[in-house]
Amino acid sequence: MSFELEDGPISPETKALAVKELRETEENVKNGIEALKKILEEDRSLYFRTDDEFLIIFLRPCKYYAQSAYELMKRVAEFKQKNASLLDNLMPADEKEAILEHNVVNVLKDRDDKRRRVLLVNVGKSWDPSKVSADQMFRLFYLIHDVAILEPETQVHGTVVIMDFDGLSMKQVMGLTPSFSMRLLSFIQDALPLRLKEVHIVKQPFLFNMVWQMFKPFVREKLKKRMFFHGSKMSSLHAHIAPSHLPKNYGGQLPEIDYTSADWYPTLIKYEEKIKEWNSYGVTGKSLGLWSGPRETVGSTLSLASRRSAPKELGSLDHSGSQDHSEITERGLADRATMERSTADSAKKEEDETRNELRDEVLTVPRNELREEALSKEPCNHGLTKLSQKSIAEKLKTLPKLTMDGYVLDLEITLDDKFEEKARKELRETPEVVAEALVAIKELIKEDRGLVAPDYDEFYVRFLRPCKWYPKSAFHLIQRFFRFRANYPNVSRNLTPAGLKNLFSSDVLIPLPKRCINDCRILVIYSGYKWKPKEVSLEDILKGVMIIMEGALAEPKTQIAGVQVIIDMEGLSLSQVTYFTPRFAAMVTEWVQRCLPCRLKNIHVINQPFIFNMVFAIFKPFLSEKLRKRIHFHGANRQNLLASIGAESLPKKYGGELNLSEKPIGEKLWKYFCYFQEEFEEALKYGYVTKE
Numbered sequence: 001m002s003f004e005l006e007d008g009p010i011s012p013e014t015k016a017l018a019v020k021e022l023r024e025t026e027e028n029v030k031n032g033i034e035a036l037k038k039i040l041e042e043d044r045s046l047y048f049r050t051d052d053e054f055l056i057i058f059l060r061p062c063k064y065y066a067q068s069a070y071e072l073m074k075r076v077a078e079f080k081q082k083n084a085s086l087l088d089n090l091m092p093a094d095e096k097e098a099i100l101e102h103n104v105v106n107v108l109k110d111r112d113d114k115r116r117r118v119l120l121v122n123v124g125k126s127w128d129p130s131k132v133s134a135d136q137m138f139r140l141f142y143l144i145h146d147v148a149i150l151e152p153e154t155q156v157h158g159t160v161v162i163m164d165f166d167g168l169s170m171k172q173v174m175g176l177t178p179s180f181s182m183r184l185l186s187f188i189q190d191a192l193p194l195r196l197k198e199v200h201i202v203k204q205p206f207l208f209n210m211v212w213q214m215f216k217p218f219v220r221e222k223l224k225k226r227m228f229f230h231g232s233k234m235s236s237l238h239a240h241i242a243p244s245h246l247p248k249n250y251g252g253q254l255p256e257i258d259y260t261s262a263d264w265y266p267t268l269i270k271y272e273e274k275i276k277e278w279n280s281y282g283v284t285g286k287s288l289g290l291w292s293g294p295r296e297t298v299g300s301t302l303s304l305a306s307r308r309s310a311p312k313e314l315g316s317l318d319h320s321g322s323q324d325h326s327e328i329t330e331r332g333l334a335d336r337a338t339m340e341r342s343t344a345d346s347a348k349k350e351e352d353e354t355r356n357e358l359r360d361e362v363l364t365v366p367r368n369e370l371r372e373e374a375l376s377k378e379p380c381n382h383g384l385t386k387l388s389q390k391s392i393a394e395k396l397k398t399l400p401k402l403t404m405d406g407y408v409l410d411l412e413i414t415l416d417d418k419f420e421e422k423a424r425k426e427l428r429e430t431p432e433v434v435a436e437a438l439v440a441i442k443e444l445i446k447e448d449r450g451l452v453a454p455d456y457d458e459f460y461v462r463f464l465r466p467c468k469w470y471p472k473s474a475f476h477l478i479q480r481f482f483r484f485r486a487n488y489p490n491v492s493r494n495l496t497p498a499g500l501k502n503l504f505s506s507d508v509l510i511p512l513p514k515r516c517i518n519d520c521r522i523l524v525i526y527s528g529y530k531w532k533p534k535e536v537s538l539e540d541i542l543k544g545v546m547i548i549m550e551g552a553l554a555e556p557k558t559q560i561a562g563v564q565v566i567i568d569m570e571g572l573s574l575s576q577v578t579y580f581t582p583r584f585a586a587m588v589t590e591w592v593q594r595c596l597p598c599r600l601k602n603i604h605v606i607n608q609p610f611i612f613n614m615v616f617a618i619f620k621p622f623l624s625e626k627l628r629k630r631i632h633f634h635g636a637n638r639q640n641l642l643a644s645i646g647a648e649s650l651p652k653k654y655g656g657e658l659n660l661s662e663k664p665i666g667e668k669l670w671k672y673f674c675y676f677q678e679e680f681e682e683a684l685k686y687g688y689v690t691k692e
Contacts, residue, residue, distance in 0.1 A: 003109055003267050010152045014115065018060070018156045028064040029056070035066035043070075046077055048281045060155045061195050072193060077282040079191035083183060086135055087142060089279050092268035095139055099268070102132045103260035105140040110254060113242035115157040116197055117148060120257075124203065125167025129175025138184060140261070143268060146275045149193055158195030160241065162250070165211075166203035173207060173621075174586065178214055178614060179578035185218040200237055201229045202250065210582070213617030395675065402672045405660050407513035409672075412555050422519070423465070423560045433469045434461075440471035441478075448475075450689050451482060463597045465559040477597055482687045484595040488587055491539050496680040497547055497673035503540045504670035506530065511548060511669075514658065517646035519561035520601050521552045528607065529571030533579045542588060547673060550680070553598055562599030564645060566654070570607035572615070580615050589622035603631045604641055606654070 010018065018024035033052050036059065040050060048054070055069070058076075062068035080087055098104065104127050108118040119141075127137075148154050188196060201208070219227070230236040234243075234251030246252025268275070402409045415423075423429035441460050445453050453459070460474070463481070467473035485492035503509070508531050512522040525545070552558045592600065605612070623631070634641050638655030650656025 003107075003264055005147060005267060005271070006151050006153050008152070010156055014153055014156050021063075022060055022156065023063045024060070024156075029059075032059045032064035032066050032069070036069050039066060039070045040073075045283055046073060047284050048073060048077075049277075056152075057149050057155060058193050061193055072191075075190045076193060079187060080282045086139055086183075087279075089276075090139055090142060091272060091275060091279075092143055092265065095136060095143065096265070098132045098136050098140060099265050100262045102128065103262070104132050104137055105144065106257070106259075106261045107144060107264055108247070108257075109259065110245055111153075111157070112160060112245045114197075115153060117151070117154045117157075117159045118241070119144065119159060119161045121161065121163045122166075123163060123168070123172060124165045125169070125172075126164075127172055127175070129172060134176055134180040138180065138187075141184070141187070143275065144264075145192065145194065146278050147268060147271050150271065150274060154194065156195075158197040160197055161199045162237075163199065163201050164203055165201065165205065165208050168205050168207050168211070170207070170582075170586075173210055174582040176211060176214060177578070177581045178618070181215045182218055182574070182578060185215065185223070189220055189223055196223075197226065198240055199223070199227045200240065201227065202234075202237060203232055204229065207621075210617070210621045213614065213620075216617075217611060217614045399672075399675055402668060404513050404665055405663075407658070407660070409511060409513045411551065412557050415556050415560075419519070419557050419560050427465055427468045427560065429465070429469060429560075434464075437464050437469045437471045437474070441475055444471060444475040445478070448479065451479065452686050452689060453478060453482070454686055461556075462553055462559060466597050466599050477595070480595045481597060484591055486688045488591075491542050491546070491587070493684075495543060495546060495684065496677055497670060498677050500540065500544055500547065501667070501670050503536050503544045504666040504673075505664070506532065506536050507664055507666040508536060508541060509544045509548060509669075510665060511552070512649060512651070512658070512660075514649040515557075515561070516564055516644070516649045518601070519557065520564045521555070521558045521561075522564050522566065522645060522649060523548060523552075524566045524568060526568050526570075527572065528569045528576070531576060533576055538579055538584055542591070546591075547680070549596065549598060550683075551673060551676070559599075562601040564602045564604065565600070566604045566606060566641075566645075568606055569609065569612050569615075572609050572612055574611060577611055577614055580618050582618055582621075585619045586622050589619060589627075593624050593627055600627075601630065602644055603627075604634060604644065605631065606634045606636075606641065608633065608635060 015024070033055050036055050037050050040046060040048070058069040058072050059066070062072055092099070104122050106120040106122070108120055110118075112118055121137075121141075123137075132140075148159065228236070228240060237250060238246070238252075243252040245254065247254045248256045420429075438457060438460055441464065442455070445451065445455075463474040463477050464471070467477060485495075497504075508526045510524045510526070512524060514522075516522055523545070525541070527541075531541075549563070552563060620628075632640060632644070642650065642655050645656075647656045649658065651658045651660040
């Protein structure tokens with residue numbers, strides 16, 4: 001089965017509708033075409049065909065207002081350039097496998113009762129993100145749009161989208177990203193030369209709320225009014241599309257869908273030359289600072305900037321004529337960030353493809369030796385005791401002090417009476433409890449025959465204290481700690497300070513020199529204006545936090561009192577938001593909630609702009625109730641932050657009394673941690689022996 005486009009003249013009924021809804025009278029058509037041609041002749045930045053048939057593609061959705069059609073053409077050109085990494089020279093053969101083997105994007109063979117084309121998107125159980133990525137899904141949308149605009153009937157009647165979320169699971173949710181949602185909505189709302197009449201969300205489970213939070217911030221009021229959420233109530237859908245024109249899959253009277261996107265592939269191939277022609281249109285590289293490359297004359301084509309090739313260069317954007325300068329600029333930044341990130345993504349491809357091999361290398365001492373000792377009944381002790389307080393104490397004698405504007409950030413490895421009493425009251429820490437717990441946890445460790453763990457008391461104490469000296473709880477925490485390392489080699493392999501100079505030098509992570517009023521250590525994470533994602537990835541930030549936490553947890557005082565974290569979101573932009581993904585959120589929350597041997601007392605989010613809501617929406621579904629209660633949102637209000645941490649421990653810019661300047665401290669911090677490079681390398685020799 002294959003399908004044919006309706007690329008002939010519109011019917012009399014459609015003509016009447018065009019007159020009624022689109023002002024498509026002979027006079028308006030003539031005036032609109034002439035006016036649009038004149039505007040284009042004066043603009044030397046665009047390259048499009050200028051024959052009547054082609055210009056009508058843009059005039060119809062703009063009701064024959066020439067200026068509006070011109071603005072649409074500019075937005076189409078801008079969008080193509082900003083998403084060049086996905087759209088340049090895109091042809092059906094590039095996504096042949098996705099079209100033929102994975103029925104993610106389909107088109108109903110029958111128009112609806114209003115003569116509209118119906119696009120069906122299967123984003124539930126039918127979609128396997130490991131086989132068809134979100135970016136590929138967008139490319140499929142774009143290819144279908146390439147041929148849909150060729151149908152005069154569709155130009156007039158418009159299109160409808162049904163998004164089927166049946167069977168949606170975390171696998172699909174984690175395949176979506178803010179950058180995908182921004183790109184898709186930017187396309188739909190700014191660069192789609194078709195009349196999008198309605199978007200219907202059907203069969204969505206509760207989990208869909210998470211997906212919606214990724215899209216919602218970018219949905220404008222006009223589109224929002226055209227979106228309808230039906231769940232499993234097909235009668236609600238039938239209020240918009242008559243059941244006589246719907247398949248049984250959606251409560252309709254037509255037969256169940258027995259065709260897939262594969263049946264549309266021959267149609268796409270038939271119109272390859274038209275798609276290739278569309279690929280050649282856009283900007284010339286001057287006004288918008290875009291590269292166009294050499295152009296071929298197609299039909300009645302006017303090279304509106306001359307027919308010379310434009311240089312391959314990126315310049316400044318000229319947004320004259322755009323709908324909303326600030327909005328387009330922000331959206332442009334986000335799309336550009338997506339393009340720039342694609343380079344980094346490709347650089348990581350090789351690492352992703354060899355992830356299984358990397359997991360095998362988590363343990364860096366000979367595997368046979370580790371396995372033999374792990375399976376023995378004797379305590380597994382390779383003499384790797386350099387993380388002990390004794391070793392650190394010796395090193396501290398010769399270690400330079402880490403100073404911050406006169407304040408000294410000391411690594412405190414001794415306890416005083418105050419902290420011993422705190423441990424007794426809050427953690428059940430008495431000599432009897434400690435002795436029993438140490439004996440018990442060592443026995444439990446020996447029973448896990450696949451785990452190679454250190455065999456010195458300081459290691460066990462680090463896990464026993466946050467578990468209030470209950471050995472089974474601490475044992476399970478140790479297991480989760482090392483399983484995380486095995487499961488996420490991208491952040492755990494070679495986790496040492498030496499490789500993170502760029503991160504620390506960015507000053508994104510700053511531990512404050514004074515403990516808070518409750519004796520917690522304080523870590524500030526700058527996730528706004530200081531963070532440059534092209535230079536420091538989110539995974540790098542997580543690695544840095546893990547390094548700092550390792551250092552803090554070498555302190556018995558911090559093991560007892562815990563840690564408070566301040567996340568400063570000042571200056572957070574949409575381009576930064578696009579780097580947050582459900583996959584990253586799941587990894588971070590798993591580490592914080594299940595694997596971090598630390599008493600995390602509070603997380604304070606400050607200076608957050610409105611768009612932070614989108615970031616939090618990505619993390620929220622993964623948060624346990626316990627952690628959620630410890631996250632506090634302050635904005636610009638400092639009162640509650642001061643109450644939790646204390647003025648003496650906070651910098652003046654946060655309402656405190658610490659006189660800390662903005663001069664860089666990160667490189668000094670990096671050098672400080674590098675003094676313990678050997679200890680971090682030794683720690684990597686522990687973990688789970690993999691089966692391969």
